[in-house]
Amino acid sequence: MANQKKLAIIATKGTLDFAYPPLILATTAAALDYEVTIFWTFYGLQVVKKERDLKISPLGNPGMPMPVPMPVLVQVLPGMEAMATVMMKQKMASKGVASIDSLLEMAIESEVKMIACQMTVDLFDFKHSDLIDGLEFAGAARFFEIAQDADITLFI
């Protein structure tokens, strides 16, 4: 499409909660006929690993609603992060919120273009084969080539 709108997203976060915004926006924009690119960098790469183990941490996150008030010194105990993650996933499933796996699948299905930041891949000693298939590996200059042509650019 000649007049197709374009969205470019930089996704930098690798927690379960922050994996959502780039994928929700990317899939929705694709449904609105945008051409979408996500540039995964730093912790964002965790979202496109083949073996994903995204977690949510109540630590340092006073905005996270807790079923019971939880002092910070309790939040640091072993197992708290795993517990918070399990609870969040259950809550999401019960509210009909899509899983990250299925959103990612839908993004790929709707031809969202994905670029992995090669510098961060090196920095974290990831191998290309650790990440899902179909990624392009590039750097900042490649992002600007896409962003200069985009109608909307988001940093998440």
Next chain:
Amino acid sequence: MADSTLDAKGLNCPLPILRAKKALKGMSNGQVLAIEATDPGSAKDFESFCVQTGNELVKASENNGVFYYEIKKKG
């Protein structure tokens, strides 16, 4: 009468929109997709979806927490 129906009840943002888009893809011009949803955000979202995609929202109503939409495929 709708040509196709989509049950999006219990699904949350952005799933009703994504499922609707997918359903519309398989339909022909002028056909109508009927959608049921329970996400209260879907009311504004389906309006915006239609404004941006050029499809026509021919009906939007709500009954006991269930939202009902009819979208006519255009273009």
